[in-house]
Amino acid sequence: MDEFPPAPLLEVKDLRVSFQVLRGVTRSLIRAVRGVSFSLERGSILGIVGESGSGKSVSTQAVPGLLPASAAVSGSVKYRGKELLGLSVEEMREYRGRKIGMIFQEPGRSYDPLQNMASVFLETLRNSNPAVGREEAAAKAEALLGETGLPNGRERLMNFPHQFSGGQLQRIGIALALAQNCELLIADEPTTALDVTIQRQIVELLRELRKNRQISIIFISHDIDLVADISDRIMVMYGGMVMESADSPVIASAPRHPYTKSLIAASPRFGSHYSRERLVPIPGKVTDPARPEPGCPFAPRCTQARSECAAAVPELRPLAPGTGDFAGKGSAVTGKGDCVNTGGNPAHTIRCVLEGGELCP
Numbered sequence: 313m314d315e316f317p318p319a320p321l322l323e324v325k326d327l328r329v330s331f332q333v334l335r336g337v338t339r340s341l342i343r344a345v346r347g348v349s350f351s352l353e354r355g356s357i358l359g360i361v362g363e364s365g366s367g368k369s370v371s372t373q374a375v376p377g378l379l380p381a382s383a384a385v386s387g388s389v390k391y392r393g394k395e396l397l398g399l400s401v402e403e404m405r406e407y408r409g410r411k412i413g414m415i416f417q418e419p420g421r422s423y424d425p426l427q428n429m430a431s432v433f434l435e436t437l438r439n440s441n442p443a444v445g446r447e448e449a450a451a452k453a454e455a456l457l458g459e460t461g462l463p464n465g466r467e468r469l470m471n472f473p474h475q476f477s478g479g480q481l482q483r484i485g486i487a488l489a490l491a492q493n494c495e496l497l498i499a500d501e502p503t504t505a506l507d508v509t510i511q512r513q514i515v516e517l518l519r520e521l522r523k524n525r526q527i528s529i530i531f532i533s534h535d536i537d538l539v540a541d542i543s544d545r546i547m548v549m550y551g552g553m554v555m556e557s558a559d560s561p562v563i564a565s566a567p568r569h570p571y572t573k574s575l576i577a578a579s580p581r582f583g584s585h586y587s588r589e590r591l592v593p594i595p596g597k598v599t600d601p602a603r604p605e606p607g608c609p610f611a612p613r614c615t616q617a618r619s620e621c622a623a624a625v626p627e628l629r630p631l632a633p634g635t636g637d638f639a640g641k642g643s644a645v646t647g648k649g650d651c652v653n654t655g656g657n658p659a660h661t662i663r664c665v666l667e668g669g670e671l672c673p
């Protein structure tokens with residue numbers, strides 16, 4: 313048996329991203345990501361959920377170095393133990409697109425309208441192996457399209473982007489990531505523009521790829537039900553910070569943070585259009601990253617806010633022993649002594665003054 317557990321595939325620590333922008337005639341500092349940490353094991357799926365502007369895209373675009381040059385980035389992003397922050401464009405090529413693939417909300421925008429798919433696959437495969445020939449590339453592309461659920465691959469390679477539906481383009485995006493043997497796939501709202509049936513098919517495809525290829529996935533969405541369905545763990549973000557993080561069944565059935573509870577109450581559940589269940593919108597506006605609140609960013613909208621909430625940003629703490637359900641997989645925590653150092657559930661963390669979790673020293 314290994315003396316030490318294997319290192320995570322991806323380990324992000326205290327990631328901070330800000331942008332200097334001009335608002336009217338004054339310069340403002342946009343604090344888009346404010347100290348985000350998470351890790352991802354090989355073959356696991358992490359869901360990131362939160363309202364628009366909560367920092368989901370910026371915190372994940374920092375991983376393969378996709379942020380614009382105007383972004384000030386600090387913290388640490390380790391891939392298989394190798395620090396990625398600060399790598400040169402040349403060094404980053406080894407990771408971006410190859411080991412780390414990305415798919416986005418509007419797949420059509422990633423393609424040149426004048427390039428057919430045979431040529432897109434040839435170019436992509438030549439990134440990893442410049443010697444690959446046209447016939448070999450076409451055969452590989454056909455196999456990958458089959459694996460991602462697009463039949464008649466040979467014929468479809470002759471088609472141009474406008475000849476595919478949104479769902480088909482999303483499958484092609486995934487096939488292109490596989491063409492470079494990616495180990496980590498960052499899927500930023502990959503199903504938002506698709507209808508519900510196609511959404512489910514893409515989610516099913518991602519699940520199969522995780523099972524068959526041991527790919528790790530970061531799945532970003534506004535839809536907490538969908539995220540709970542696909543992910544092993546969920547990270548709930550608000551105001552550029554993690555508000556709550558736990559195994560998906562725990563978040564879905566026993567959320568603790570007022571913001572997570574509000575997101576669930578505001579989320580249309582499958583079939584709820586036909587039930588009497590009422591959606592409860594979250595009142596108020598999301599936090600302004602140029603003028604973040606001094607305390608909890610959710611305080612202006614939180615029905616449980618009290619005076620100390622506005623004083624300082626609460627720390628992200630493990631849930632205190634005896635206060636949670638501790639039902640999550642990998643979190644068999646029963647009481648004091650079960651946290652890595654002292655009491656608390658390290659698998660369920662929460663940023664709220666209402667949860668008096670003891671910090672592991």
Ligand SMILES: Nc1ncnc2c1ncn2[C@@H]1O[C@H](COP(=O)(O)OP(=O)(O)OP(=O)(O)O)[C@@H](O)[C@H]1O
Pocket residue numbers: 331333342343344362363364365366367368369370371380534601
């Ligand atoms: N290039 C940029 N320059 C300035 N501000 C930016 C830039 N990119 C993102 N931001 C700001 O950073 C904050 C976080 O943005 P981000 O795109 O990560 O949000 P998000 O959670 O992905 O939202 P959505 O659900 O709408 O995609 C937002 O306030 C956004 O306006």
Ligand code: SF4
Pocket residue numbers: 569570571608609610611612614615616617618621626663664665666
């Ligand atoms: S810290 Fe206060 S304002 Fe923030 S979520 Fe908790 S109760 Fe609400």
Ligand SMILES: [Mg+2]
Pocket residue numbers: 368369370500
């Ligand atoms: Mg986004």
